Amino acid sequence: MTTNASSIPSEGTFNVGDHSSSGAFLLGQNLPLVDPALWKRRHAIDSASFTAQEVQIVLQTARSFGHILSRPIKKVPTLRGKVVVNMFYENSTRTSTSFALAAQYLSADLINFNVSTSSVKKGESLIDTAETLAAMGTDAVVIRHSSSGVCQQLANYFGDRLCILNAGDGYHDHPTQGLLDLLTIQSRLPEISGKKVVIVGDILHSRVARSNIYLLKLFGANVHVVAPATLLPVDIERLGCTAHTKIEEALDGADVVMCLRMQLERQSSGLIPAMSEYTRFYCITKERLKRHCQPNVLLMHPGPMNRGIEIASDVADDLALSLITNQVTNGVAIRMALLYLCLSTPTERSVLLRFQGDSV
Amino acid sequence: MKILLQGARVICPTSNTDSIQDLLIEESVIAQMGERLSTDGVDKVIALTSDQWVIPGLVDVHVHFRDPGNSDKETTASGAAAAVAGGFTSVCVMPNTTPVIDSTPMILYLLNAARPTGIQIHPIAAVTKGLLGEEMTAMGTLKAHGAVAFSDDGRPVAKASMMRKALEYSRMFDLPIVCHAEDCSLFGNGVMHEGYYSTVLGMPGIPSVCESVIVARDIELVRYTGGRVHFAHVSSKESVSLIRKAKEEGLPVTAETTPHYLTLTDACCQDYDPDFRMNGPLRADDDQAALIQALIDGVIDVIATDHAPHTPEEKAMPFDCAPNGVIGLETSLGVMLTNFYHTGKLNPTELIQVMSSRPAEIFKLPQAGRLEVGARADIAIVDPNLEWTVDPMTFKSKSRNTPFKGQTLKGRATHTFAAGQLLFSLESEQSEAFC
Numbered sequence: 056m057t058t059n060a061s062s063i064p065s066e067g068t069f070n071v072g073d074h075s076s077s078g079a080f081l082l083g084q085n086l087p088l089v090d091p092a093l094w095k096r097r098h099a100i101d102s103a104s105f106t107a108q109e110v111q112i113v114l115q116t117a118r119s120f121g122h123i124l125s126r127p128i129k130k131v132p133t134l135r136g137k138v139v140v141n142m143f144y145e146n147s148t149r150t151s152t153s154f155a156l157a158a159q160y161l162s163a164d165l166i167n168f169n170v171s172t173s174s175v176k177k178g179e180s181l182i183d184t185a186e187t188l189a190a191m192g193t194d195a196v197v198i199r200h201s202s203s204g205v206c207q208q209l210a211n212y213f214g215d216r217l218c219i220l221n222a223g224d225g226y227h228d229h230p231t232q233g234l235l236d237l238l239t240i241q242s243r244l245p246e247i248s249g250k251k252v253v254i255v256g257d258i259l260h261s262r263v264a265r266s267n268i269y270l271l272k273l274f275g276a277n278v279h280v281v282a283p284a285t286l287l288p289v290d291i292e293r294l295g296c297t298a299h300t301k302i303e304e305a306l307d308g309a310d311v312v313m314c315l316r317m318q319l320e321r322q323s324s325g326l327i328p329a330m331s332e333y334t335r336f337y338c339i340t341k342e343r344l345k346r347h348c349q350p351n352v353l354l355m356h357p358g359p360m361n362r363g364i365e366i367a368s369d370v371a372d373d374l375a376l377s378l379i380t381n382q383v384t385n386g387v388a389i390r391m392a393l394l395y396l397c398l399s400t401p402t403e404r405s406v407l408l409r410f411q412g413d414s415v
Numbered sequence: 416m417k418i419l420l421q422g423a424r425v426i427c428p429t430s431n432t433d434s435i436q437d438l439l440i441e442e443s444v445i446a447q448m449g450e451r452l453s454t455d456g457v458d459k460v461i462a463l464t465s466d467q468w469v470i471p472g473l474v475d476v477h478v479h480f481r482d483p484g485n486s487d488k489e490t491t492a493s494g495a496a497a498a499v500a501g502g503f504t505s506v507c508v509m510p511n512t513t514p515v516i517d518s519t520p521m522i523l524y525l526l527n528a529a530r531p532t533g534i535q536i537h538p539i540a541a542v543t544k545g546l547l548g549e550e551m552t553a554m555g556t557l558k559a560h561g562a563v564a565f566s567d568d569g570r571p572v573a574k575a576s577m578m579r580k581a582l583e584y585s586r587m588f589d590l591p592i593v594c595h596a597e598d599c600s601l602f603g604n605g606v607m608h609e610g611y612y613s614t615v616l617g618m619p620g621i622p623s624v625c626e627s628v629i630v631a632r633d634i635e636l637v638r639y640t641g642g643r644v645h646f647a648h649v650s651s652k653e654s655v656s657l658i659r660k661a662k663e664e665g666l667p668v669t670a671e672t673t674p675h676y677l678t679l680t681d682a683c684c685q686d687y688d689p690d691f692r693m694n695g696p697l698r699a700d701d702d703q704a705a706l707i708q709a710l711i712d713g714v715i716d717v718i719a720t721d722h723a724p725h726t727p728e729e730k731a732m733p734f735d736c737a738p739n740g741v742i743g744l745e746t747s748l749g750v751m752l753t754n755f756y757h758t759g760k761l762n763p764t765e766l767i768q769v770m771s772s773r774p775a776e777i778f779k780l781p782q783a784g785r786l787e788v789g790a791r792a793d794i795a796i797v798d799p800n801l802e803w804t805v806d807p808m809t810f811k812s813k814s815r816n817t818p819f820k821g822q823t824l825k826g827r828a829t830h831t832f833a834a835g836q837l838l839f840s841l842e843s844e845q846s847e848a849f850c
Contacts, residue, residue, distance in 0.1 A: 202733030203617040204687025227617030288614040
């Protein structure tokens with residue numbers, strides 16, 4: 056396939072989802088560009104294995120693709136003729152929609168393959184399903200699964216034959232979420248190094264927390280996590296963060312607060328005594344942010360939110376504070392970037408650099 | 416039929432033998448041992464060198480042959496073939512089959528299935544009927560028909576009151592209760608050791624205390640009842656330390672660990688390969704170090720494989736959906752020689768002690784674990800320096816779920832005799848492979 060170079064956006068002002076004074080992509084554009092020909096991956100599976108250089112390639116590619124989202128006709132032919140299959144073994148609306156739109160904006164053909172987790176156990180194995188899709192000419196599969204490690208298993212099996220993109224596996228990793236969060240933070244805080252980022256909530260069951268810890272550490276952020284002791288995984292600090300159980304200590308001087316979804320079943324499985332108790336000690340309120348954090352603190356949430364449980368509504372809706380809708384917009388751009396990088400050839404990617412340069 | 420094993424290093428911990436000599440097998444027994452035995456009337460001479468070992472057939476007190484009920488995973492015949500390929504001539508099979516080995520007819524069924532294999536297959540009967548933890552089995556009758564121990568392996572005896580009664584009752588027959596130490600509530604939905612790697616890999620953890628709280632409980636129950644416990648597949652440093660103290664006090668407890676706990680850790684789960692999933696799980700570096708030290712000190716008495724076959728289809732699953740268990744009969748000796756003999760941690764006598772003589776002693780198998788004139792000719796010939804690569808496709812076991820696949824090991828059994836019959840010979844295996 057020859058990339059139609061003119062399909063790569065080189066200009067345009069980005070303002071979709073831009074509710075505050077600075078847009079999702081306005082800052083961070085002046086960072087030095089890394090040659091995208093250095094990208095060697097066929098898969099995007101775990102955040103821990105990304106190098107800073109690879110992450111920069113994803114972010115700069117996402118920034119350039121982001122402009123497409125603000126066009127009246129949101130389509131470029133970059134991945135024309137490529138086939139992407141969304142395999143979601145776990146419920147998801149935003150991630151599957153985000154991947155689907157990302158593929159379609161790039162003109163890839165997209166199939167949504169929704170399966171209930173139970174059919175995995177009694178029916179066809181995941182490898183057989185993926186093999187079938189590959190035999191039909193699929194180029195990339197996007198997988199969301201409740202079992203940690205399935206993307207790694209598939210990548211070990213397929214090698215370069217099929218591109219595997221992890222859309223969240225168990226409690227393991229959710230690399231596109233980590234990358235979109237990084238892009239979102241970098242748009243406001245171009246220099247992430249030394250900034251204090253606090254992740255609040257159910258760290259034990261959170262793939263989002265793990266992805267963010269790895270990627271933020273890569274850029275020198277000072278990452279803290281805070282949760283009730285029953286929701287902090289063993290040895291979490293060995294991942295390179297500081298763990299707390301007291302919200303006040305964690306929030307002290309924070310530049311960014313990332314709030315995680317609190318699932319109702321944590322109460323029934325005996326990990327917390329009551330949602331009201333969780334809210335009492337860990338809910339992100341204006342008062343807590345104001346008292347403990349930096350004055351210009353930024354607030355993020357991967358969604359979907361439980362308003363009034365882990366996050367107060369007035370915090371979520373405060374556009375001076377909340378980057379939540381920017382995260383969603385950036386998610387599409389990040390997924391476009393990963394699809395493009397994993398499905399293109401090195402020659403095609405080196406062409407991209409020129410246009411990324413032009414767009415600055 | 417007289418077979419003369421000539422000129423090898425004959426090693427037997429029980430009789431304190433370690434010298435170059437000949438050994439004559441006549442029919443099913445060892446007829447003579449000594450230097451330069453006469454070849455007169457001998458049907459077959461196997462000429463060996465001083466670099467080859469003649470040892471008592473190995474004893475594995477913890478295997479699952481899935482018979483009856485799961486002949487897709489293993490059968491008594493395939494399990495026995497795997498055993499002799501690994502140098503084993505005696506195994507104790509666990510009762511968690513379908514149906515459970517909890518009655519006389521089931522014991523008789525097993526012994527009947529075992530007979531044509533030629534090796535010693537000793538049933539371990541259930542502690543409780545159906546492994547349900549409620550009613551005790553008829554231990555005295557089961558012993559009379561051939562049970563050598565009792566265990567609900569695969570699951571713990573959950574109620575302390577039931578364990579107490581089982582210890583009191585089994586004591587009358589002087590047979591051990593084999594304890595699968597696991598607190599089910601602490602186990603939860605765990606799939607690997609709870610630690611750094613379970614956090615990194617995002618998998619529910621099985622904490623070490625899940626094992627050690629039951630080890631502690633059962634040591635207290637042994638102290639109280641005077642019964643005998645053998646701890647199966649010990650995996651954690653906390654359990655090791657409790658067992659060490661109990662032994663120092665002189666309590667009648669014994670313990671086994673597996674070749675995989677001694678040589679692999681939870682870091683091996685990083686590729687999410689279910690062939691590294693078992694229960695107890697592969698634990699951390701410091702657990703491994705404690706187990707190695709305990710084996711050297713004699714706190715761990717026995718190496719057992721916990722040979723647990725599962726089909727490739729069952730293992731071709733996400734890690735958290737795959738069944739627990741790995742096979743070990745065909746790799747145990749190679750792994751132990753490579754990691755303990757060749758590293759100087761155990762000498763040959765010590766190695767054979769933990770893999771043959773000591774398990775035979777604990778499970779009271781009088782026909783196993785010794786080389787003596789008049790004894791049953793259960794013998795393995797070992798080439799400790801033979802390098803080979805573990806290829807599961809060549810296994811005699813019906814299953815392939817080994818965590819040692821692809822590893823190059825140094826040392827293995829080249830011939831295995833059970834009751835004087837040559838049941839395994841590497842040479843004929845290899846020549847068959849070329850046919």
